[in-house]
Amino acid sequence: ELSFNFYAGSCPGAELIVRNTVRSASSSDPSVLGKLLRLIFHDCFVQGCDGSVLIRGNGTERSDPGNASLGGFAVIESVKNILEIFCPGTVSCADILVLAARDAVEALGGPVVPIPTGRRDGRVSMAANVRPNIIDTDFTVDKMINIFSSKGLSVHDLVVLSGAHTIGAAHCNTFNSRFKLDPKGNLELIDASLDNSYAQTLVNKCSSSLDPTTTVVDNDPETSSTFDNQYYKNLLAHKGLFQTDSALMEDDRTRKIVEILANDQESFFDRWTESFLKMSLMGVRVGEEGEIRRSCSAVN
Ligand code: HEM
Numbered sequence: 001e002l003s004f005n006f007y008a009g010s011c012p013g014a015e016l017i018v019r020n021t022v023r024s025a026s027s028s029d030p031s032v033l034g035k036l037l038r039l040i041f042h043d044c045f046v047q048g049c050d051g052s053v054l055i056r057g058n059g060t061e062r063s064d065p066g067n068a069s070l071g072g073f074a075v076i077e078s079v080k081n082i083l084e085i086f087c088p089g090t091v092s093c094a095d096i097l098v099l100a101a102r103d104a105v106e107a108l109g110g111p112v113v114p115i116p117t118g119r120r121d122g123r124v125s126m127a128a129n130v131r132p133n134i135i136d137t138d139f140t141v142d143k144m145i146n147i148f149s150s151k152g153l154s155v156h157d158l159v160v161l162s163g164a165h166t167i168g169a170a171h172c173n174t175f176n177s178r179f180k181l182d183p184k185g186n187l188e189l190i191d192a193s194l195d196n197s198y199a200q201t202l203v204n205k206c207s208s209s210l211d212p213t214t215t216v217v218d219n220d221p222e223t224s225s226t227f228d229n230q231y232y233k234n235l236l237a238h239k240g241l242f243q244t245d246s247a248l249m250e251d252d253r254t255r256k257i258v259e260i261l262a263n264d265q266e267s268f269f270d271r272w273t274e275s276f277l278k279m280s281l282m283g284v285r286v287g288e289e290g291e292i293r294r295s296c297s298a299v300n
Pocket residue numbers: 031033034035037038041069070071135136137144161162164165167168169170171172174219242244
């Protein structure tokens with residue numbers, strides 16, 4: 001029941017408004033692009049792509065510690081505010097989220113993924129649903145594959161969608177358990193799959209500030225503002241930032257895919273287009289299900 005250009009009749013400017021708002025928000029704060037792309041992962045994996053991640057309040061997904069570092073909400077809300085003026089009660093927050101993530105990738109030089117629209121917004125958002133569905137950085141490849149397959153996504157989708165880490169940033173506390181400093185201040189690798197000099201760079205960046213929950217480091221040390229296949233080249237060079245990134249190199253099933261994508265950006269873009277679309281269709285509500293929220297941060 002989703003269709004391309006679902007809003008052609010009811011709100012013809014919808015997709016353009018999303019795109020322009022993402023562009024202008026990113027010109028004052030480029031960090032929103034990574035945040036918007038991450039948001040869709042955290043929305044779609046919990047109860048499907050229904051905008052449940054956007055709801056504010058006690059006990060909602062957004063209140064869960066697993067979602068504490070999400071951002072980009074203000075961009076979604078400002079798109080929604082504009083759309084409510086032009087076509088009130090028409091465009092779902094679930095669609096806005098997917099379109100905004102699609103546009104964030106485009107803004108950084110990635111492929112434009114044609115996205116069917118018509119998703120409806122969910123009315124439920126529970127913190128308890130976050131951690132069982134979102135992958136943590138200490139997961140094994142098997143565990144990641146299991147979560148992906150429980151959502152109808154393949155090993156291939158796992159490796160391709162992890163390529164999102166070619167942009168954006170991460171807080172030091174998401175990777176600093178991979179190394180420690182001995183009493184003399186020298187680096188000790190806890191996770192030997194990490195390149196030594198890269199680890200040293202990370203230590204230096206993270207120790208320049210005392211608070212690992214506020215300091216951020218680029219996900220992609222080479223081209224963090226370009227959506228390209230550099231992520232896979234980094235993995236080959238043992239410069240994956242999260243344990244879960246490096247882990248993709250340790251399993252035959254995933255390493256083979258990493259090698260292909262590292263050597264062929266064209267093929268990464270084609271694969272991304274397929275896998276991103278697949279993720280954007282997970283558990284969507286259509287027709288009379290759910291609602292069209294008036295504000296993205298609250299149910300009607
Ligand atoms: C496969 C398992 C995954 C794990 C374990 C994981 C983990 C993480 C972590 C820990 C961060 C840093 C958050 C912070 O400190 O602020 C992060 C950032 C990010 N993730 Fe993932 N992620 C995964 C998959 C994905 C997927 C599927 C996408 C999207 C398709 C994605 C997109 C992003 C983006 C764009 C950022 C940067 C956010 C920003 O710049 O604020 N991740 N991820």
